[in-house]
Amino acid sequence: MSQPLIVRGAPQEYEINQHAWQLLPAHLNKRKLAKLLILHGDASWRAVQQYFPDVSDFAATFCYYGGQCTDVAADHFAGIAQEKQAEAIIAVGGGKVADLAKLTAFRLHLPIIILPTLAATCAAYTPLSVVYNEEGVMLRYDIFHKATDLVLIDPEIILHSPYELMVAGIGDTLAKWYEADAVISQLTVKAIEIQVAEFAAKKCRDLLLAESRSALQAMKNKTLNQAFIDVVETNILLAGMVGGFGDEYGRTSGAHSIHDALTELPQSHHLLHGNKVAYGILVQLMIEGKTEEIHRLLPFYRELQLPASLEEMGLNLTEAEFQTVGARAAEPNENIHFMKQTITSEVVVAAMKQLERLKA
Structure with a gap:
């Protein structure tokens, strides 16, 4: 790249x-x-x-x-x-x-x-x-x-904002590490700007995995704590820094391409952006062959009720709809091609179907 x-x-x-x-x-x-x-x-x-x-x-x-x-x-x-x-x-x-x-x-x-x-x-x-x-x-x-x-x-x-939107924001921001890593890990030389993006992306993942529970409890209690402020700034500031410093090396790759492809389905339009991105993380990891990382994330997904499958999003796709999503995700201009794997519609559909079969 x-x-x-x-x-x-x-x-x-x-x-x-x-x-x-x-x-x-x-x-x-x-x-x-x-x-x-x-x-x-x-x-x-x-x-x-x-x-x-x-x-x-x-x-x-x-x-x-x-x-x-x-x-x-x-x-x-x-x-x-x-x-x-x-x-x-x-x-x-x-x-x-x-x-x-x-x-x-x-x-x-x-x-x-x-x-x-x-x-x-x-x-x-x-x-x-x-x-x-x-x-x-x-x-x-x-x-x-x-x-x-x-x-x-x-x-x-x-x-005091809706709880489910904060959860979706955590899902969206969690993708920063996985999407940036899929691109940055291919580089033999990392410019200082990219090192900053990589640091911010890793900080997004580590902080969310460590502090989301406490932050969400603060929302339930309607009482500010430091974890809540940290997660707010992770979702806004740290997440923005990844693309801000890394540009195309840190903005999006697989997970957001899956999100974008799902928007082709009218029945997905009511679903929150971050929830679709969270699902896209797992599809991306499946394409990368990182099933161990999927299993590492699944307890976190379960606890926050982030969707880990199409079924959990209430989507029951026909074969034609799978092909629609796969074709859109693999379009030549999609950032999924920043991944090192060769991406085709068939690769995307196979990963989606494998994820449906995966047991936690």
């Missing part, structure tokens, strides 16, 4: 502490930003609106983002931003609203500020957007030349 390496290491400013959102007006004034387009979720906005700072001194337009990051949605909100003469775009919510806000801001060359309500992905940290079509099929991810301007994280807000 010989890919160009561009470091996009971090947002311009990142802060995590209780009441961090209340610092937003000061940050806006410091940047001399007065006109704002604020994109937010639906249920998440109802849950966190009371924590959102007073922006009555600014010309703020609030919009529900619509539920998906698509080119059509980005064009729509770009039009609203231009009409309102917005000077910045602010995202309040999870990964899809963050991705849509970034995509919209990039098209207009506007600053982007993100206040995450979840720790389900690293979207708040990374200068890229995952773009879907109107039917919910993943199309591509766009990488931007400019980092997010500001990320403000209040762990108390995330503590």
Whole structure:
């Protein structure tokens, strides 16, 4: 593998502490930003609106983002931003609203500020957007030349986010090590940037395996502890560092290609991103012949209730659907080909079927 390496290491400013959102007006004034387009979720906005700072001194337009990051949605909100003469775009919510806000801001060359309500992905940290079509099929991810301007994280807000989304975030972030290792382990010489990515990826795995239980217990108890804060930062900051420093050597390989392929199935669209990625980790490991590692992970999956099979995701695929998923995963532009194995549709389907037969 010989890919160009561009470091996009971090947002311009990142802060995590209780009441961090209340610092937003000061940050806006410091940047001399007065006109704002604020994109937010639906249920998440109802849950966190009371924590959102007073922006009555600014010309703020609030919009529900619509539920998906698509080119059509980005064009729509770009039009609203231009009409309102917005000077910045602010995202309040999870990964899809963050991705849509970034995509919209990039098209207009506007600053982007993100206040995450979840720790389900690293979207708040990374200068890229995952773009879907109107039917919910993943199309591509766009990488931007400019980092997010500001990320403000209040762990108390995330503590009260849906438990299942934190679990999915752990599944998504766990993939950072397995996907990066599949690529980086092929290198005979590792640039310093790649060493940083490898360190962050390994730290993701080790910290999640060690601290997820305590962090999730904190969510159940609605009481902050250090493990919870560590897992939040692992899912957002550490996970973002892997691709931020490793670029294509650290972003995705097998597990996310499996996720992307599953989006071809309409019956998978209700499943959480991180759960599909967690399943994809095991398919990737099966392709690599690492069944011992699968067995090492299965108790962790069982404890957190991450899906370890299609059956556990409620997916009963026909042979034609297996072929659809296999063909999509093995498309020439998919990052699964960064793995050292020769990947074909048949290889993917065989690994998926082997995983279904695997007994814990």
